[in-house]
Amino acid sequence: xxVTANKPGVCTTVxxxxxxxxxxxxxxxxxxxxxxxFRIANLLVDNPENAPVLEFCLAGPTLRFTAPTFIxxxxxxxGATIDGAPAPLxxxxxxxxxSVLALNASRTGVYGYLAVAGGSxxxxxxxxxTSTNLKCRIGGWHGRxxxxxxxxxxxxxxxxxxxxxxxxxxxxxxAFYEFNADTVRLRVxxxxxxxxxxxxxxxxxxxxxxxxxxxxxxxxxxxxxxxVRTRHGSDIVSDGIALGAVQVxxxxxxxxxxxxxxxxxxxxxxxTVATVDIPKLVQSRPGxxxxxxxxxxxxxxxxxxxxxxxxRALAKMVKRPCFGGLSxxxxxxxxxxxxxxQAIAAEHEQLWVETGDHLHAERIPEIMERRERATQxxxxxx
Amino acid sequence: MKAMNTYRITIAGDSALNLVFAExxxxxxxxxxxxxxxxxxxxxIPGVREFVPTFCSLMVCYDPLVVGYDELCRQISDRLTxxxxxxxxxxxxxxxxxxxxxxxxxxxxxxxxxxxxxxDEVVALHSGRDYVIDMLGFLPGFAxxxxxxxxxxxxxxxxxxxxxxAGSVGIGGAQTGVYPLDSPGGWRLIGRTPARxxxxxxxxxxxxxxxxxxxxVPITPAQFSEIAAQVAAGTYVCPTSVxxxx
Numbered sequence: 001x002x003v004t005a006n007k008p009g010v011c012t013t014v015x016x017x018x019x020x021x022x023x024x025x026x027x028x029x030x031x032x033x034x035x036x037x038f039r040i041a042n043l044l045v046d047n048p049e050n051a052p053v054l055e056f057c058l059a060g061p062t063l064r065f066t067a068p069t070f071i072x073x074x075x076x077x078x079g080a081t082i083d084g085a086p087a088p089l090x091x092x093x094x095x096x097x098x099s100v101l102a103l104n105a106s107r108t109g110v111y112g113y114l115a116v117a118g119g120s121x122x123x124x125x126x127x128x129x130t131s132t133n134l135k136c137r138i139g140g141w142h143g144r145x146x147x148x149x150x151x152x153x154x155x156x157x158x159x160x161x162x163x164x165x166x167x168x169x170x171x172x173x174x175a176f177y178e179f180n181a182d183t184v185r186l187r188v189x190x191x192x193x194x195x196x197x198x199x200x201x202x203x204x205x206x207x208x209x210x211x212x213x214x215x216x217x218x219x220x221x222x223x224x225x226x227x228v229r230t231r232h233g234s235d236i237v238s239d240g241i242a243l244g245a246v247q248v249x250x251x252x253x254x255x256x257x258x259x260x261x262x263x264x265x266x267x268x269x270x271x272t273v274a275t276v277d278i279p280k281l282v283q284s285r286p287g288x289x290x291x292x293x294x295x296x297x298x299x300x301x302x303x304x305x306x307x308x309x310x311x312r313a314l315a316k317m318v319k320r321p322c323f324g325g326l327s328x329x330x331x332x333x334x335x336x337x338x339x340x341x342q343a344i345a346a347e348h349e350q351l352w353v354e355t356g357d358h359l360h361a362e363r364i365p366e367i368m369e370r371r372e373r374a375t376q377x378x379x380x381x382x
Numbered sequence: 383m384k385a386m387n388t389y390r391i392t393i394a395g396d397s398a399l400n401l402v403f404a405e406x407x408x409x410x411x412x413x414x415x416x417x418x419x420x421x422x423x424x425x426x427i428p429g430v431r432e433f434v435p436t437f438c439s440l441m442v443c444y445d446p447l448v449v450g451y452d453e454l455c456r457q458i459s460d461r462l463t464x465x466x467x468x469x470x471x472x473x474x475x476x477x478x479x480x481x482x483x484x485x486x487x488x489x490x491x492x493x494x495x496x497x498x499x500x501x502d503e504v505v506a507l508h509s510g511r512d513y514v515i516d517m518l519g520f521l522p523g524f525a526x527x528x529x530x531x532x533x534x535x536x537x538x539x540x541x542x543x544x545x546x547x548a549g550s551v552g553i554g555g556a557q558t559g560v561y562p563l564d565s566p567g568g569w570r571l572i573g574r575t576p577a578r579x580x581x582x583x584x585x586x587x588x589x590x591x592x593x594x595x596x597x598x599v600p601i602t603p604a605q606f607s608e609i610a611a612q613v614a615a616g617t618y619v620c621p622t623s624v625x626x627x628x
Contacts, residue, residue, distance in 0.1 A: 023434045023443065025588040026518040026562075126582050136522055136563060138582045192392035192400050237407060238519060238526075240434035240441030242398040264436050264519030272395025275446075300396035301446040308447055 001067035001157035005150045009061035014052045014121060014140035019129035023263045030131035031259050033111045033218060036279040037075035039311060041115035043318055044072035044092045044168050052123050052130040054114040060103025061146055065095045067158040070117040076109025076283060092168035108179040109283040118156025164321050177280055183289040184280050188271035189297045193236060196268040201229035205270055206292050214286045218260040221281060223290060227252030230268055238266040244273035256281060274300040276307045345370045388414055388465060391455055396446050402439040412516055413467035415440050416593035425461045435592040436517045475512055475595040477621040478575045480551050481606040486574035493536050493553060493570050505600055507531050512595040523562035523580035523588040527596060530558045542568035549575045576610035577620050589620050
């Protein structure tokens, strides 16, 4: 009961929110690159918030399901198909035993996510996390990328039913990424070493456009653009590197540090990308223009709180019963008046009369008429 | 005990901040960082997730949905008022058995020649002192050690090796250390430890933490195999002790 990888994809790994508690020992946190897409994927199949998902990039895997379940695909558009039919993003999809999910080359975005109902995959956490750390070869699926022929067992052998299925979809979820816009705006909290940069360097950073290069991976995104100058070189005594830290080595081109970053480093950091904007960055393909905008730490934290409120509201929408959906409660509510009316109509009516061997034939039209009235009544009130 | 207001705060984005204790590496700031980390860890401030101690600063990672920047600064300041390094710092000493030279330390002859000593003298000098772990980083469990004897400073390889086996003990410039996992690297290899500094299956995946001391204890190749077998069986425990003063 799981998936078999017919094709593994370029870099398909199991990830969760990340491995925390060991940064001080030098462990990269790992975890998903796009936390937003990850959360929505798990939300759409009623998974726990931190259930493992499959993350893929550039070209996704082709997977065969050995048991029926529900899945959700989020993040970049990889032209997904299930048994040849297009599979939409951001909606819960039923797959059958033997179904083949094919993910092709990415058409928009960089990273895609697959969550499977029932907690996704059966992965033993290593040091508190199911995330794959490729460098240390731990976590995820044997600490490595997916390979052809791998069989990942589901956490729940088969899932036949997802309550309120029809509302398990998010419309326009990818509008957030502004895939059609050529320029993406990233908000940056200055520090911790902004004081090591020249005034002109800081102006360049916030005033000039930068381009996403091809040298981008789970460790960091390298940008190209005007040289951001430091006062006396970029070397510092190594200190901690936060998610989204913008390092500027002596060549003057920013590198934004991401999930597989080193925990410490010796280059000056001009600022840190606001957590809410990281998904926009990681889904930006080479050639896309980036502009930085300076905000305060308080503003960045307020943005994060707003984002959390929106995410909670989204969760409510997804889990709500919806018209036309398979909601037991709503179905019961609609059936109740019909059944009651029928019961009232039938109160004085005998379906068979034991006075003789036959039903009183002359009463049949009368009974039929009363039944019809009873069943029509609630329909008119709707 | 000497009271000082000893740090400044720098912002590392919306989910982390740094307490900067010094601009240069020193034994005093290193002791302060360790003390601050211990006190903040014990304080269990809601929303604080973890700490990354480095040479001159302590990074505090937190959840801004639980505690905002201003509030956290206030709480840290309350907790660290009158922070001072203990006048007699207690350090945990972790003893790593190391088999020097031979197949485990192919560069020992070079290091000896470079230092103008015999190989035995290099081993005696290298294992003859405790090294303070200033920071873990670069690789999981890669310890930046302070205090290598100047006579042992040796330039790195011009062409780095593509694979250095886990447990290798090397010298790179003014630094010495242990490779916790197979990795490329340019350090001169002088020995290897059979103890696994890093083992994800162990309850404590890393044998030591920033602020501890490392002591290299020379062993013979026979002892190496013996300890390696114990490590494989999961029965080996690295000797540790506590010593006062540095």
